[in-house]
Amino acid sequence: MTLTQYPAPDERTVNIWLGWAHEVAERAQAQGHHPFGAVLVGPQGNVLMTQGNVDTVNHAEAVLARRAAERFSPQFLWHCTLVTTVEPCAMCAATQYWAHIGRVVYGMGEHRLLQLTGNHSENPTLALPCREVFARGQKTVEVVGPVAAMEDRIASLHMNFWQRTPAPTGHELKA
DSSP states (O other): OOOOOOOOOOHHHHHHHHHHHHHHHHHHHHTTSOSOEEEEEOTTSOEEEEEEOOSSSSOHHHHHHHHHHHHSOHHHHTTOEEEEEEOOOHHHHHHHHHHTOOEEEEEEOHHHHHHHHTTOTTOOOOSOOHHHHHHTSSSOOEEEOOOHHHHHHHHHHHHHHHHHSOOOTTOOOOO
16 A cells, blocks of 8 residues: 655644643543553644543554544545554554554653553553564554653653552463
């Protein structure tokens, strides 16, 4: 699939978009969910939809990508950007790929998230960066992130959450 993406956003725009995603993550946490937030930004820079984390397998990015694929054409989505607080996991990156969303912007890397969550059973992190997932595909998804200006802000939300949220018993992960 060969489609032309619109120009990359500048640093100021990226920070604004990540601020929107961070607000979604804060709302998700306030509703008792994991503090992840995603925003779909259209070709003109407008918010098309938002999504917070639902549960351990319904991540904000994957749910948003599925909703977007139901609502918009692949050609339109290729010109859109999925903006998310944390680097998409392999599941979310693959869902974005198949939804044909042409760009992802993320604030904090998966490796930093792992430092904050440890082996918490509600977030068993895979050591598989989204760039590697996208590199295996037949089309090029543009990746922007991590964004240093937003990492500490996003990390503080996760630090507060994972340190005070006990892992369910009986679901311990190997060390």
